[in-house]
Amino acid sequence: MRPLNKTTVQKPQYPTKVLQFGSGNFLRAFVDWMIDKANDEGLLNHGIAIVQATPGSVKSKEVFEKQDCLYHVYLEGIKDKQPIKEVSLIKSITDIVNPYTDYKKYEELFLRDELEIIVSNTTEAGIRYEEGDDLNAAPPKSFPAQITALLYKRYQKFNGARHKGLSILCCELIEDNGSTLREYVIRHAQDNNLGSDFIEWVANANYFYDTLVDRIVPGFPKANIEEIKAEIGFDDNLLVKGEYFHVWAIGGDSSIRQKLPLDQIGLNVLFMDDIRPFRSKKVRVLNGAHTAMVPVGLQMGVETVKEAFDNTLVEQFIKRMVEEEVLPAIGEDLEELRAFADKILERFYNPYLKHYLKDIALNSLSKWETRNWPTIVDNYTKRGKIASFTAFSFAALLVMYSGKSEIAFEPRDVQDAVSLIQSTFDCNNISGWVSKILQDASIWREKLNTIPGFEEEVTRGVEAILNNGMKQALSQWLQD
Known part of the structure; x- marks a missing residue:
């Protein structure tokens, strides 16, 4: 050679x-x-x-x-x-x-x-x-x-x-x-x-x-x-x-x-x-999709981004979240946004890279607040609706961090926040548990109970995942 x-x-x-x-x-x-x-x-x-x-x-x-x-x-x-x-x-x-x-x-x-x-x-x-x-x-x-x-x-x-x-x-x-x-x-x-x-x-x-x-x-x-x-x-x-x-x-x-x-x-x-508007768009589409995918995909038993998009339910979930909730809330030309998103999501099919969901999962709480919470806010304030798929991703994250998930998962995140989520879990009062977490100032930069209907939608998602498992809960959510 x-x-x-x-x-x-x-x-x-x-x-x-x-x-x-x-x-x-x-x-x-x-x-x-x-x-x-x-x-x-x-x-x-x-x-x-x-x-x-x-x-x-x-x-x-x-x-x-x-x-x-x-x-x-x-x-x-x-x-x-x-x-x-x-x-x-x-x-x-x-x-x-x-x-x-x-x-x-x-x-x-x-x-x-x-x-x-x-x-x-x-x-x-x-x-x-x-x-x-x-x-x-x-x-x-x-x-x-x-x-x-x-x-x-x-x-x-x-x-x-x-x-x-x-x-x-x-x-x-x-x-x-x-x-x-x-x-x-x-x-x-x-x-x-x-x-x-x-x-x-x-x-x-x-x-x-x-x-x-x-x-x-x-x-x-x-x-x-x-x-x-x-x-x-x-x-x-x-x-x-x-x-x-x-x-x-x-x-x-x-x-x-x-x-x-x-x-x-x-x-x-x-x-x-x-570049700030472009950064915001990129963060919401690429990074927001990654963050939403992690708790859903891991609880579906997949390990990498490629495996997640090979799963029809996860693929459909992410694509609909981006198309129906993320892009319309950005406020730019929709066709140009779709072309931008298509290039981003095409990367998820790359068979040559092993992009592990457990690695993306690092510090998911702050990532979700930065990348996905703005989609919740803008859908309500600009469009008068609850971003249901984005809310489901948060529900999946809470279940995964609660220690009650159907998979074994050890969160790598701020330990005090993880401990609070796990120690306050109450299977007999899921809505009360969700409410406490959303308004806890030690976890979030701003309280997450300020958008009407979001707390109820997260609670519905948590209950569906805990009662039916991720696969059935996700399948039903896509049909609703």
Whole structure:
């Protein structure tokens, strides 16, 4: 089997226009894959230098260097209801540096004249404000402080030239990721007395984008890697496996459309002034469907999302919930929403990914309140109706957490909330039990007994599941 490096593959030379904080699977199978496609199409000419986010990444860096930063992205999924596979050799990574062991090289990279873009995925914990972080450290401790120091040195080198500011795209899975980073950078600048001129340059010559990213990336396929290596013909130890579906929503200044026109080659990259409405739509359809599916599917005896959608009752339940309750409550063009939802739900049939319901079940109480409760509220306030399928999903969740379900289930959630649900359970007074839970301020951000009729519908669902089992209860609910 051939090694994967510049002796076996012709690697193009690209100027380093992108500095990427994070060497993990997701960015390599998402952002780097997109930029590489655009380079191949002649749309871009962008090299990507990777900055490792942690000091203890020596072995990983050695693999990158051994392979000359070459690797494959192996995608499998469903498109237009048909299986699809795509294997791409990524050739656009120009370098990798660990700033903790080679700060000089790191500084040389971020001070390059041709640098235009920063991309980051430093995990949800990465964008945090570290009080007193030393901007003169090599490097500073926190990611926002690192970006502050980086920008200040660019500001000094280029004498505050406007065109040497950067476009910064955050892929961390938190709301307002770019806006939050911008806020922390300015705060670090103020706390370290870097001057009003620099702060003005940060605010007006640099663009911080809020983004929402979506692609399931399991990573290195250890279980069948030898089979895949034989298929691609290379000994690739950086290979990343992911699903075919992808979406990248980018909100903020419109100049990013010209710098990263990825939509022009058919990639699902969406540019918008404000991504919050799109995030809300995605959360309600995709994440809301997942959260509703978990307690129903697990109590039907299925383990994965694919198995759940292979079950006719669960599939029908989720599809009707989305079509009849979620989409009409969003308030956008219904046909466009249906097309959006169809692409989302098509992913649930993907036979190549084992997306376990027990994993999605983590912290289901807060997930349900964030993802599904708004559908209950909007159906009542906008349409004057109770979202019955969504209410049934909550009933299923309460039964699963109660310890009285027909399946053995150990909730991984806030222990006090789980204990309260279980300790107050009263088989002789289900309505009273449901009522106590809905109005308990220690569990919810807002009481869930404020929508008339919701409490009664949940009680009806709980009683049906406890008395008849999930299969019969769900079957009857779909007929009502």
